[in-house]
Amino acid sequence: MSRDTLLVSEFFGPTFQGEGTSLGRRALFIRLMRCNLTCRDCDTAYTWDATRYDLASKTQELAVEDLLAWALSRAEALVVITGGEPLIQQTRLLPLVRGLVEAGRRVEVETNGTIAPRFGLESLVSQFTVSPKLTRFGAGMPLATRIKPAVLQAFTATGRAVFKFVVSGPDELDEIAALAQAHELAPVYVMPAGTTADQVLAGAAALADPALRRGFHLTTRLHVLLWGDCPGR
Ligand SMILES: Nc1nc2[nH]cc(C(=O)O)c2c(=O)[nH]1
Ligand code: SF4
Numbered sequence: 083m084s085r086d087t088l089l090v091s092e093f094f095g096p097t098f099q100g101e102g103t104s105l106g107r108r109a110l111f112i113r114l115m116r117c118n119l120t121c122r123d124c125d126t127a128y129t130w131d132a133t134r135y136d137l138a139s140k141t142q143e144l145a146v147e148d149l150l151a152w153a154l155s156r157a158e159a160l161v162v163i164t165g166g167e168p169l170i171q172q173t174r175l176l177p178l179v180r181g182l183v184e185a186g187r188r189v190e191v192e193t194n195g196t197i198a199p200r201f202g203l204e205s206l207v208s209q210f211t212v213s214p215k216l217t218r219f220g221a222g223m224p225l226a227t228r229i230k231p232a233v234l235q236a237f238t239a240t241g242r243a244v245f246k247f248v249v250s251g252p253d254e255l256d257e258i259a260a261l262a263q264a265h266e267l268a269p270v271y272v273m274p275a276g277t278t279a280d281q282v283l284a285g286a287a288a289l290a291d292p293a294l295r296r297g298f299h300l301t302t303r304l305h306v307l308l309w310g311d312c313p314g315r
């Protein structure tokens with residue numbers, strides 16, 4: 083077994099997968115430190131923003147085998163790996179994912195879609211939930227930083243990608259439709275931004291009919307509806 087370590091922000095569960103295709107399923111979560119993007123409204127800036135947080139005090143450097151033992155000591159069939167941007171650490175993630183899959187677990191990775199999965203990770207992970215960042219959410223970042231066509235293509239080529247856009251309002255659906263068409267992204271989920279139940283509910287209500295008209299799927303943020311902006315849920 084590898085002595086590799088991962089830079090972890092938090093690991094928790096059981097909880098419910100709060101977003102996307104597995105919404106409502108019991109799951110364990112492993113949130114990794116670091117991100118290569120700097121989204122203005124990031125809800126997990128404590129994983130990467132050294133200007134606002136003391137990252138050293140937020141980081142746990144954990145042995146892969148200890149994380150694996152923790153996950154396998156629980157009954158949950160689904161393990162979600164998120165961040166931050168988890169694929170920054172993908173070489174050291176590989177033995178963890180391999181161990182989980184060999185034990186029969188389903189692994190989903192939540193990613194911003196700017197780093198392609200490699201080294202066999204693309205065939206071990208059951209689902210990549212890819213969230214490209216829109217102009218408003220990614221304010222200040224150039225398009226070429228947020229949207230990498232070859233990487234999006236690599237995710238599509240895995241046959242295991244779903245695309246989930248965090249949306250501030252229905253006026254952003256044009257931008258999503260253009261991206262989906264240009265990069266052949268499917269299936270497309272839209273998800274309201276928000277860290278309170280009121281924001282998420284209002285956002286979902288505003289998105290529902292426009293999303294139906296466009297052929298997009300809709301996801302809420304169940305954990306925010308249930309528990310608000312609460313780390314570790
Ligand atoms: N319950 C729960 N579901 C989630 N789905 C995606 C999450 C994330 O932070 O990436 C998340 C999270 O933090 N909690
Ligand atoms: S890509 Fe995700 S983790 Fe990184 S800054 Fe943007 S919202 Fe935050």
Ligand SMILES: [Mg+2]
Pocket residue numbers: 125126
């Ligand atoms: Mg999140």
